[in-house]
Amino acid sequence: xxxxxxxxxxxxxxxxxxxxxxxxxxxxxxxxxxxxxxxxxxxxxxxxxxxxxxxxxxxxxxxxxxxxxxxxxxxxxxxxxxxxxxxxxxxxxxxxxxxxxxxxxxxxxxxxxxxxxxxxxxxxxxxxxxxxxxxxxxxxxxxxxxxxxxxxxxxxxxxxxxxxxxxxxxxxxxxxxxxxxxxxxxxxxxxxxxxxxxxxxxxxxxxxxxxxxxxxxxxxxxxxxxxxxxxxxxxxxxxxxxxxxxxxxxxxxxxxxxxxxxxxxxxxxxxxxxxxxxxxxxxxxxxxxxxxxxxxxxxxxxxxxxxxxxxxxxxxxxxxxxxxxxxxxxxxxxxxxxxxxxxxxxxxxxxxxxxxxxxxxxxxxxxxxxxxxxxxxxxxxxxxxxxxxxxxxxxxxxxxxxxxxxxxxxxxxxxxxxxxxxxxxxxxxxxxxxxxxxxxxxxxxxxxxxxxxxxxxxxxxxxxxxxxxxxxxxxxxxxxxxxxxxxxxxxxxxxxxxxxxxxxxxxxxxxxxxxxxxxxxxxxxxxxxxxxxxxxxxxxxxxxxxxxxxxxxxxxxxxxxxxxxxxxxxxxxxxxxxxxxxxxxxxxxxxxxxxxxxxxxxxxxxxxxxxxxxxxxxxxxxxxxxxxxxxxxxxxxxxxxxxxxxxxxxx
Amino acid sequence: xxxxxxxxxxxxxxxxxxxxxxxxxxxxxxxxxxxxxxxxxxxxxxxxxxxxxxxxxxxxxxxxxxxxxxxxxxxxxxxxxxxxxxxxxxxxxxxxxxxxxxxxxxxxxxxxxxxxxxxxxxxxxxxxxxxxxxxxxxx
Numbered sequence: 130x131x132x133x134x135x136x137x138x139x140x141x142x143x144x145x146x147x148x149x150x151x152x153x154x155x156x157x158x159x160x161x162x163x164x165x166x167x168x169x170x171x172x173x174x175x176x177x178x179x180x181x182x183x184x185x186x187x188x189x190x191x192x193x194x195x196x197x198x199x200x201x202x203x204x205x206x207x208x209x210x211x212x213x214x215x216x217x218x219x220x221x222x223x224x225x226x227x228x229x230x231x232x233x234x235x236x237x238x239x240x241x242x243x244x245x246x247x248x249x250x251x252x253x254x255x256x257x258x259x260x261x262x263x264x265x266x267x268x269x270x271x272x273x274x275x276x277x278x279x280x281x282x283x284x285x286x287x288x289x290x291x292x293x294x295x296x297x298x299x300x301x302x303x304x305x306x307x308x309x310x311x312x313x314x315x316x317x318x319x320x321x322x323x324x325x326x327x328x329x330x331x332x333x334x335x336x337x338x339x340x341x342x343x344x345x346x347x348x349x350x351x352x353x354x355x356x357x358x359x360x361x362x363x364x365x366x367x368x369x370x371x372x373x374x375x376x377x378x379x380x381x382x383x384x385x386x387x388x389x390x391x392x393x394x395x396x397x398x399x400x401x402x403x404x405x406x407x408x409x410x411x412x413x414x415x416x417x418x419x420x421x422x423x424x425x426x427x428x429x430x431x432x433x434x435x436x437x438x439x440x441x442x443x444x445x446x447x448x449x450x451x452x453x454x455x456x457x458x459x460x461x462x463x464x465x466x467x468x469x470x471x472x473x474x475x476x477x478x479x480x481x482x483x484x485x486x487x488x489x490x491x492x493x494x495x496x497x498x499x500x501x502x503x504x505x506x507x508x509x510x511x512x513x514x515x516x517x518x519x520x521x522x523x524x525x526x527x528x529x530x531x532x533x534x535x536x537x538x539x540x541x542x543x544x545x546x547x548x549x550x551x552x553x554x555x556x557x558x559x560x561x562x563x564x565x566x567x568x569x570x571x572x573x574x575x576x577x578x579x580x581x582x583x584x585x586x587x588x589x590x591x592x593x594x595x596x597x598x599x600x601x602x603x604x605x606x607x608x609x610x611x612x613x614x615x616x617x618x619x620x621x622x623x624x625x626x627x628x629x630x631x632x633x634x635x636x637x638x639x640x641x642x643x644x645x646x647x648x649x650x651x652x653x654x655x656x657x658x659x660x661x662x663x664x665x666x667x668x669x670x671x672x673x674x675x676x677x678x679x680x681x682x683x684x685x686x687x688x689x690x691x692x693x694x695x696x697x698x699x700x701x702x703x704x705x706x707x708x709x710x711x712x713x714x715x716x717x718x719x720x721x722x723x724x725x726x727x728x729x730x731x732x733x734x735x736x737x738x739x740x741x742x743x744x745x746x747x748x749x750x751x752x753x754x755x756x757x758x759x760x761x762x763x764x765x766x767x768x769x770x771x772x773x774x775x776x777x778x779x780x
Numbered sequence: 781x782x783x784x785x786x787x788x789x790x791x792x793x794x795x796x797x798x799x800x801x802x803x804x805x806x807x808x809x810x811x812x813x814x815x816x817x818x819x820x821x822x823x824x825x826x827x828x829x830x831x832x833x834x835x836x837x838x839x840x841x842x843x844x845x846x847x848x849x850x851x852x853x854x855x856x857x858x859x860x861x862x863x864x865x866x867x868x869x870x871x872x873x874x875x876x877x878x879x880x881x882x883x884x885x886x887x888x889x890x891x892x893x894x895x896x897x898x899x900x901x902x903x904x905x906x907x908x909x910x911x912x913x914x915x916x917x918x919x
Contacts, residue, residue, distance in 0.1 A: 424892065424893070424894030427894060439903055441895045442896055442903070446889075446905065453892060454893070479905075
């Protein structure tokens with residue numbers, strides 16, 4: 130079939146009636162169908178292509194892979210809905226072969242710009258084009274050989290648009306890489322999309338095999354595509370619209386491979402990291418993972434996501450399966466996942482997807498509790514390496530989620546063990562092994578998502594117990610208060626009357642580090658801290674590092690100290706920078722050193738806070754001085770007036 | 781079997797009203813509106829002493845030529861009014877009761893949603909689908 134495919138006529142030569150397909154189309158569609166059906170039946174990723182193809186006619190394609198395939202065609206959602214209705218799948222309730230083929234033809238028609246009608250498919254049409262990200266393919270289409278339902282369309286290279294080549298794994302490897310480049314190389318709007326044939330299977334072989342034996346067209350395609358021989362990590366072409374996040378998504382894609390999978394990729398599957406993140410959030414709201422989150426608490430929490438109330442109401446309806454007004458852990462995860470998906474632009478489903486059902490979630494993640502603790506420690510050690518991000522991160526993480534919805538729930542026992550062992554050991558280090566970086570970046574991304582939530586209000590960030598990962602908001606508040614108090618203390622002797630009126634001293638003053646005290650104490654601390662973040666060390670005075678909250682010294686004194694300390698520190702950082710610097714970015718935190726690392730992180734964040742606070746205070750200072758002067762002048766003016774008026778009244 | 785279903789708040793404004801679309805809906809709205817008086821009458825007739833034992837199901841409020849109107853009150857004075865086609869002879873009291881019970885359960889589920897503010901219009905899709913299922917059997 131493969132060889133024969135090569136010669137297949139280009140655009141469907143036969144009449145495009147729903148049941149009459151050209152050879153090329155027939156092959157293409159049957160492969161796609163087999164892929165969708167194959168994954169639906171849970172065929173393992175390493176299943177032989179032929180086996181999966183063997184039963185195309187009998188099976189029905191599951192909605193999940195089919196929906197993903199349709200989405201990969203990059204048609205707008207309404208068009209896809211129309212197509213689904215037209216092909217009859219809605220009527221019969223499933224995607225049988227007939228419906229599937231009709232749908233594919235309609236997609237081809239839509240992509241060619243024809244209206245979505247039954248009549249349009251009666252004429253000749255090119256094959257539908259699908260941009261499938263690597264992980265999608267890998268997950269959904271377990272067989273490497275089934276590459277070509279969709280073809281790379283490079284007009285100047287390909288005459289054999291409809292050629293269905295069976296690619297070897299090596300070929301797939303090439304393809305894998307080429308897709309990576311293609312979105313970056315070609316303009317996003319270019320009609321000829323690279324059709325990434327997801328190389329699920331090819332993936333695993335990817336690393337081992339070399340790229341040889343390309344059939345001619347491939348080689349022709351190679352120069353085009355410019356696979357930069359990139360790491361096997363560069364996989365997965367994401368649709369060009371996600372170009373911005375391509376790089377990150379590439380790294381994240383690795384993860385799915387390692388999790389091995391054949392997980393049908395749907396946006397409604399919760400990945401491991403997502404799961405952990407949700408559980409973490411749950412625990413921040415409700416310490417006991419076994420009990421409920423009440424309605425009002427959940428409402429406040431989800432309102433932070435800035436979705437509209439009707440949408441949130443609908444999400445609640447979907448996720449609160451027992452309608453008791455409270456969310457258990459699986460319900461909460463489902464709701465959270467729906468919110469995240471919605472924020473990412475996915476339309477809300479009409480019913481709760483099966484992968485989000487509470488029973489399913491509960492069954493899939495029995496070990497949630499202890500994983501959570503690991504995740505906690507993991508998250509603790511990570512914060513310093515992350516900078517707060519805004520919604521950008523959220524988008525990215527969500528994009529990653531949708532594109533590589535690693536269906537960890539279907540993990541085999543082995544995979545889960547592997548995953549657990551990685552989480553066991555400590556965290557960033559082990560994570561970075563393979564998928565480690567992607568996993569890490571994914572979880573890193575996952576956490577920034579919380580930041581975007583918390584950006585709405587600082588108090589809420591505090592309340593949600595996210596202090597370690599989101600240092601800036603909280604300390605800043607306290608520090609600013611402390612700073613203003615400082616200001617009062619500094620200037621009160623000079624202008625007691627006016628100042629006190631302008632700045633009522635705050636009642637509770639978090640102590641600030643005293644420079645004199647901290648200086649000595651700091652030398653010892655300097656080393657570990659410098660190893661932490663040489664850059665940070667250079668900036669901040671040692672005062673801040675050591676004891677974030679001791680008695681506040683006066684600002685001018687602090688400022689003077691800083692340059693001194695900076696000078697001292699600069700030398701030290703450079704000295705120690707070499708060794709620890711490398712470790713600075715990704716600090717392996719063995720569980721033993723978690724405490725000290727925690728402190729270091731706290732110190733660093735305190736340093737940052739202090740710096741910001743200093744800037745704020747300086748500004749405040751100048752403003753207040755100005756106000757003081759004005760008030761003085763007013764007072765003088767008033768006194769003069771009084772003087773002038775007094776003789777009159779007296780007399 | 782219902783031709784029109786309405787949920788009226790305690791203050792006698794509609795939280796939800798839905799009719800079979802083929803008919804002149806205004807007529808149904810009017811019927812529901814007039815039935816509110818009958819509901820109030822029945823409630824007050826029960827008297828304060830009987831509040832605890834007051835039956836939630838009020839029964840036939842009043843019949844018209846083509847339709848019958850049934851009523852149901854919850855303990856929080858939220859009223860459910862259902863207009864039923866008279867031409868359906870087999871519709872028994874028990875069935876009406878069960879329909880009201882379903883309505884009440886769905887309404888409770890809507891209230892459980894923390895994002896629903898009591899007094900808002902009911903926009904829950906689950907509630908909608910439940911009402912549709914009750915109405916669609918007519919057609």
